Amino acid sequence: MTSRNLQNRVDPWGKLHAVPNRGELMGNRGILHNDSNAIVRPWAHKAWVTCLLQYNGIKRPKPFSPGNYSELFFIDEATAFAAGHRPCAYCQRARHREFKDAWVRANVADELGASTLMSAIDRVLHAERCVPGGRKVTFEVPLIELPIGAMFEYEEAAYLVASAGYLPWSFDGYGAAVSIGRTAVVKVLTPQSVIKAFVEGFVPIVHSSGRI
Structure with missing residues (x-):
């Protein structure tokens, strides 16, 4: 399955690009393309999910097929979360449950969580x-307040908070850690409620270049 010329690679800001790097996860926001395979809308529904590239031998149609959702690709789960996506309940059932449980613990009062x-x-x-x-x-916070797995913008570039430090993001993966003052105030790209889930103990999976 190839989609080299399609505008369906997602960056941490949630923007779509036409680059050859497919990444490690797929996802969707509904049908975003027209009959010419051009992107005409940023989303079609609110359930933005991430999916496995392969699942149970399912053969997916060619990306951007007529009447089918627009297949999007992310280099890793940390990027997908930063863009605003979350695990699919079908092909990632266990991961979906793990994320939902952490999100609810972090963001919902105990007496309301089960519902x-x-x-x-x-x-x-x-x-x-x-x-x-x-x-x-x-939203903006001092860098020291961000948990592992969060992504932020600093001087117009995206970075991952990793155990090795602050890693610059690209469609090819992550670069070597850079020095940024821990008290620096940065723009956080990962949604605020997801950050709270990370603090609760949920850790996103990152590209191999970030597993240092």
Whole structure:
């Protein structure tokens, strides 16, 4: 399955690019393309998910096939979370449950947690990741407050908070750790409620270049 010329590679801001790097996860936001395979909308629904590239031998149609959702690709789960996506409940059932449980513990009062629906979580995530027109929602905190797995913008570049330090992001993977003052105030790309889930103990999977 190839989609080299399609605008479907997702960066940590949630923007779509036409680059050859496919990445380690697939996902969707609904049908975003027209009959010419051009992107015409930033999303079609609020349930932005990430999916496995292969699952149970399912053969997917060619990307951007007529009437099919627009297949998007991420270099890793940390990037997908930063863009505002979360694990699919079908092909990533266990991962989906793990994330939902951590998210609910971190963001919902104990007496309400058991009744929290995924649709309600998706509404929160949608408000935290973008505004009409597709502009990215961010918030600012001192870098020292961010947990492992969070992604942030600093001097117009994206970085991952990793055990090895602050790793610059690219579609090829992560670069060597750079020195940034821990008290520096940065723009956080990962949605705020997801950051809270990370603090609760959920750790996103990162590209091999970031596993140092």
